[in-house]
Amino acid sequence: MRCELFDLHRQIVPLVDSWGWQKSIVERRKPLVGIDTDTDEDHSDTLITLQHPPVYTLGNGNSEKYLNFNIEDSPIEIHRIDRGGEVTYHGPGQLVLYPILNLRYQKKDLNWYQRSLETVIIRALQSAFSIKASTIEGLTGVWVGDQKVAAIGIMCARWIVYHGLALNVTTDLTPFEHIVPCGIKGRGVGSIKQILQKASNGREHNDSELMDIAYESLIKEFAEFFQLSLERSPDLYL
Incomplete structure (x- = not known):
């Protein structure tokens, strides 16, 4: 299946812009979705990769008890958005992937899709950095030891999934x-850079190189897992 790739992984894109792009793509694709794959005219998926400026996002039905501050007096920008999950943070140095996939061509199972995104991240970390990551039963996301390095939050409309994953590079x-990330208490948050520095006795790593390596590995594993043919588009036409 064809997948249009919008590569903005070196760019800092406001959350409201990327959220608007996703909603626009989903609305455009909804009328193409048939009852089954035989009548489905929605034959092209989308993948947007980028970074965000500092922002907190709260998912559907999120409880403000996971904020360690008054929501009216947030230290940085904060948005309620239409994904599952609790509060999380996005910011520069975090690689965000927004796949907009028609699961009718994959598997109509949201739990399977979330587990699949975790698998993609785990494979990418192993392949690019020899980092052994894993999942924790009952929790969403990817972990290295007791530290969460990647968060996942999705939304689905007519089996078209959007939102996606955020990997701390x-x-x-x-x-x-300032928050209880994803509502999970008693566990920490980590990044690829932090893990590599610890493993190499504090050796410095080039930030932009780490981001490029993480990006290339992640989209490669993503395309292979979901059997998608990535076609780079020059820019968003929305």
């Missing part, structure tokens, strides 16, 4: 201290 982890 060189992210400043300080803003996570």
Whole structure:
């Protein structure tokens, strides 16, 4: 299946812009979705890759008890959005992937899709950085030891899924201290850069190189897992 790739992984894109792009793509694709794959005219998926400026996002039905501050006096921008999950942080140095996939061509199972995104991240970390990551039963996301390095939050309309995953590459982890990330208490948050520095006795790593390596590995594993043919588009036409 064809998948249009919008590569903005080196760019800092406001959350409201990317959210608007996703909603526009989903609305455009909805009328193409048939009852089954024989009548389905929605034959092209989309993948948007980018970074965000500092922002907290709260998912559907999110409880403000996971904020360690008054929501009216947030230290940084905060948005309620239409994904599942609790509060999380996005910021520069975090690689965000927004796949907009028609699961009728994959498997109509949202739990399977979330587990699949976790598998893609785990494979990418192993392949690119020799980092052994894993999942934790009952929790969503990808972990290295007791530290969460990637968060996942999705939404679905007519089996078209959107939102996606956020991988901490060189992210400043300080803003996570002001929230209970994803509502999970007693566990930490980590980044690829932090893990590599610890493993190499503090050796410095080039931030932009780490981001490029993480990006290339992640989209490669993504395309292979979901059997998609990535076609790079010059820019968003929305």
